[in-house]
Amino acid sequence: MDLQQMRYVVAVAETGGFTRAAERCHVVQSALSHQVARLEKELGARLFERTSRRVRLTAAGEAFLPAARQALEAAERARAEVAAASGQIRGTLTVGSIPTVTAVDLPAILGDFRRRYPQVRIHLRAGASERLVGQVRDGALDAAFLGVPPGFRTQGVRDRELALGRHVAVVAPDHPLATRDRVDLGALAGELFVDFADGSAARAQSDAAFAAAGLRREVAFEVSGVELMARMVRNGLGIALLPELFAAGLHGLRGVPLTNGPVRVERLVWSRAAPSPAAAAFLALLDVDTRLPAA
Known part of the structure; x- marks a missing residue:
C-alpha cells in the first residue's frame, strides 16, 4: 500500500x-x-x-x-514541516468565512499571504458560522471568520473577537422607509422579510432582536446567500437586516439605521491543535498568538 x-x-x-x-x-x-x-x-x-x-x-x-x-x-503535513524547518512555508491553507465578513479585508489578507508564501495552495470556503466552527474543530479548516450573536459560544476551538457592529434595515430605493433617517423594529413589524435559513446564526440575530422587542415578523423568503437576498430586496419582494458596513457596499439599496436592531460579533476561530506552518503564517498576519496554552 x-x-x-x-x-x-x-x-x-x-x-x-x-x-x-x-x-x-x-x-x-x-x-x-x-x-x-x-x-x-x-x-x-x-x-x-x-x-x-x-x-x-x-x-x-x-x-x-x-x-x-x-x-x-x-x-503533506510532514513535507510542510520539513520545508518549514529550512525556512520555507509550503503546504495548504484552507480558510472559511461567512459571506458578509467586514472586520477584515479578506481578499487583501489572502493576497498579501500569497505574495509572501507563493508555494502555499490557498482554499477559501464560504458557509454559515455554526458549520464553519465544526469544520475548524474537525480539522477541515485551518481558521474561519464568523458573524454571530453576542452570546454565541464556540466549542472545541480557540477564538478571538474581531469587531462588534449593528444591523441596518436594507430596503429598495423606492420603499417608503428609504427616506427615513432612522427607524425602530416596530416600524418594520408589518413588512415581509428576506432572511437566511431558520436556525442559522445569521437568522438568529434578527429573530432575537424582534423577540426582545416583543414583536413578530414574517420571513417570506429564505435564501442561502446575500447576492440573492439583495436582488430580492431590490425587486421589492421584501426587506432585509444586514450588518451596516456590509450593507453600505450593496449597489442600488438603502441601509436605514435601527434604534434597537440586532448586534453582531465577528470572531476569528482556529484549531486548538498545533497549526500547520501555513496556518501559523496566516494567523501571524492577523497578529494571532498560536502558542498553545500551558498544561
Whole structure:
C-alpha cells in the first residue's frame, strides 16, 4: 500500500468515476484502475462497486476512505514541516468565512499571504458560522471568520473577537422607509422579510432582536446567500437586516439605521491543535498568538 494508491482511491470517491479521477490525477485511466485493483487485492476487499452507470464505495471503501484522507494529510503535513524547518512555508491553507465578513479585508489578507508564501495552495470556503466552527474543530479548516450573536459560544476551538457592529434595515430605493433617517423594529413589524435559513446564526440575530422587542415578523423568503437576498430586496419582494458596513457596499439599496436592531460579533476561530506552518503564517498576519496554552 502506498500514498499514490490512496490518492487514487480518494480521487475516484470524490469524482464518482475512474475517468474523471484519472483526469484529476493526470494519469491514464488504465494505470489508475490497475493501482486501485492492486490495492483491493492487498486489502482483500473491493473498495468500489462498478456498474455501467456509476461507481460507488462499498462498505469496505467507506471504512477505508477517512483513513486514506488522514494518511494523505499527514504526509503533506510532514513535507510542510520539513520545508518549514529550512525556512520555507509550503503546504495548504484552507480558510472559511461567512459571506458578509467586514472586520477584515479578506481578499487583501489572502493576497498579501500569497505574495509572501507563493508555494502555499490557498482554499477559501464560504458557509454559515455554526458549520464553519465544526469544520475548524474537525480539522477541515485551518481558521474561519464568523458573524454571530453576542452570546454565541464556540466549542472545541480557540477564538478571538474581531469587531462588534449593528444591523441596518436594507430596503429598495423606492420603499417608503428609504427616506427615513432612522427607524425602530416596530416600524418594520408589518413588512415581509428576506432572511437566511431558520436556525442559522445569521437568522438568529434578527429573530432575537424582534423577540426582545416583543414583536413578530414574517420571513417570506429564505435564501442561502446575500447576492440573492439583495436582488430580492431590490425587486421589492421584501426587506432585509444586514450588518451596516456590509450593507453600505450593496449597489442600488438603502441601509436605514435601527434604534434597537440586532448586534453582531465577528470572531476569528482556529484549531486548538498545533497549526500547520501555513496556518501559523496566516494567523501571524492577523497578529494571532498560536502558542498553545500551558498544561
